[in-house]
Amino acid sequence: MINHARQRGATYAFNTEYLRHEEDKNGVTVFLKDHLTQHEYSVRTKYLIGADGANSKVLQNAGLSVQGELARAGTVYTLFEADLSQYTAHRPSILYWICSPDAAFGEIGFxxxxxxKPWNQWIAGWGFNIKDGDPDLSDEEVIKKIRTLVGDPNLEIKILNKSTWYVNQAYAHQYSTDRVFCAGDAVHRHPPSSGLGLNTCVQDAFNLAWKLSYVLKGYADQRLLQSFSLERAPVGKQIVLRANQSRLDYAPLQKVFRIPGAENPIAAGIKNFRDPSPKGVEARLAAQKALELKQYEFNAQGVEMNQRYESNAVINETEPEVWKRDKDLYLQATTRPGAKIPHAWLINRKGYKLSTLDIVGKGDFTLITGLSGQLWVQAAKKLNLSFLQIRVIGSLEYQDPYCEWQQRREIQENGVLLVRPDGFIAWRVMQADGFSVQQAQTQLENAFTQLLSS
Ligand SMILES: Cc1cc2nc3c(=O)[nH]c(=O)nc-3n(C[C@H](O)[C@H](O)[C@H](O)COP(=O)(O)OP(=O)(O)OC[C@H]3O[C@@H](n4cnc5c(N)ncnc54)[C@H](O)[C@@H]3O)c2cc1C
Known part of the structure; x- marks a missing residue:
């Protein structure tokens, strides 16, 4: 990433701390400290992006804030080297939850x-009660716990790192001022459950980058930048709540593994699973139900892929979307403005497969139509926009031999989609029967005016 950004003219200042900034009508003055030389200096810039993580100073100094609850629970994470291949060979996985009569330490019980690095480098994690203060992180204690989790009292372990982190449920309602934009963990703070952290941060960046670029290049009015917060703040809230819910959703699972009051509650819980009596039947059914709930953590495609934007950077349709299946679990592919363009396999002129996801973007808007939508091609060419690329699906370059796109596009073949550089659909016209090229051009022009001008 650094190399790519460098090639595009970025400069870097490592070992440099952001101290504060002052924003005015025309720009931002940022005060920095070089930690190698201890030299403090300022930089004048048009815009400032605060991607400075969960303790964001930029957010604070910009007068923005996250609301919610910080440090709801604590977790120890320790990075270590140990050869666990003999324990994983028959069921290789990226993540193992361990529940055994001996490993029930920590608040969570798992x-x-x-x-x-399969299968020699691992993270071991367990919860701790924050009311009890800092946990014991001595090598001796940590090694003991890892050996207990693995179930091998003689396991050779090399500890590489030990840390604690806290479960947060907090998000910002507003991500930006006129010239300062905050993104990533700075504006959404949540536990790793559901794996929504890094990807959401990258999405924030993707959303903001093309907009800033368009404003700086003069393709768009500064008003476009307001859509960043309008589009991303609802997503931040959604994923913070989802990740925290996924954590809470362990409660039924913990319940089936634990018999309160028993001498060893976990041992008693596990014993229940082998019990042929109605008690055992009940435990087995409860376990199945508890695991079904975890689909919302591990198999929830909709959580990320059903995000919909409503803002001045989308020409939204008035009719509300009807969700056909569970919105969190299942992807609902659609070409409605505000949604990400659906994936469909196409074949290019050389016979290679390519996805509709890969024929858009790279900094440009993309006009997508079908073979019978030639009037859109002519209209787009007349507009002569340097940032608009044209894709005719059904042409030799973008063949649709399995009719995947035809099934998913929702618009008629002569309709049109206008896709933003980040792959989100900005506008669509369902069909163009009886349209003249001039009418198509006017519609396209109006759409760009609405999307990019004040
Ligand atoms: C234990 C754990 C497990 C996780 N697991 C997953 C997972 O499975 N999947 C997933 O998608 N995400 C996961 N995440 C989340 C993911 O790591 C974060 O969401 C992501 O790294 C946040 O990126 P960021 O760039 O916003 O912030 P950060 O990665 O925190 O980067 C912020 C940067 O800003 C720098 N900085 C801060 N203040 C200043 C300052 N004043 N001046 C200069 N520099 C400054 C910091 O040094 C840092 O380099 C996990 C996080 C944790 C803690």
Missing amino acids: GLLRAI
Whole structure:
């Protein structure tokens, strides 16, 4: 990433701390400190992006804030080297939840092993009660706990790192001022459950980058930048709540593994599973139900892929979307403005497969129509916009031999989609029967005016 950004003219200042900034009508003055030389200096810039993580100073100094609850629970994570291949060979996985009569330490009652480099480098994690203060992180204690989690009292372990982190449920309602934009963990703070962290941060960046670029290049009015917060703040809220819910959704699972009051509650819980009596039947059914709930953590495609934007950077349709299946679990592919363009396999002129996801973007808007939508092609060419690329699906370059796109596009073949550089659909026209090229051009022009001008 650094190399790519460098090639495009970015400069870097490592070992440099952001101290504060002052924003005015024309720009931002940022005060920095070089930690190698201890030199403090300022930089004048048109815009400032605060991607400075969960303790964001930029957010604070911009007068923005996250609301919610910080440090709801604590977790120890320790990175270590140990050869666990003999334990994983028959069921290789990236993540193991460990529940055994001996490993019920921590608040949650489960331990976790995460493969970092299969099968020799791992993270072990367990919860701790924050009311009891800092947990014991001595090598001796940590090694003892890892051995217990693995179930091997003689396991050779090399500890590489030990840390604690806290479960947060907090998000910002507003991500930007006129010239300062905050993104990533700075504006959404949540536990790793559901794996929504890094990807959401990258999506924030993707959303903001093309907009800033368009404003700086003079393709768009500064008003476009307002859509960043309008589009991303609802997503931030959604994923913060989802990740925290996924964590809470362990409660039924913990319940089936634990018999309160028993001498060893976990041992008693596990014993229940082998019990032929109605008690055992009940435990087995409860376990199945508890695991079904975890689909919302591990198999929830909709959580990320059903995000919909409503803002001045989308020409939304008035009719509300009807969700055909569970919105969190299942992807609902659609070409409605505000949604990400659906994936469909196409074949190019050389016979290679390519996805509709890959024929858009790269900094440009994309006009997509079908073979009978030639009037859109002519209209787009007349507009002569340097940032508009044209794709005719059904042409030799973008063949649709399995009719995947035809099934998913929702618009008629002569309709049109206008897709933003980040792959989100900005506008669509369902069909163009009886349209003249001039009418198509006017519609296209109006759409761009609405999307990019004040
Ligand atoms: C234990 C754990 C497990 C996780 N697991 C997953 C997972 O499975 N999947 C997933 O998608 N995500 C996961 N995440 C989340 C993911 O790591 C974060 O969402 C992501 O790294 C946040 O990126 P960011 O760039 O916003 O912030 P950060 O990665 O925190 O980067 C912020 C940067 O800003 C720098 N900085 C801060 N203040 C200043 C300052 N004043 N001046 C200069 N520099 C500054 C910091 O040094 C840092 O380099 C996990 C997080 C944790 C803690």
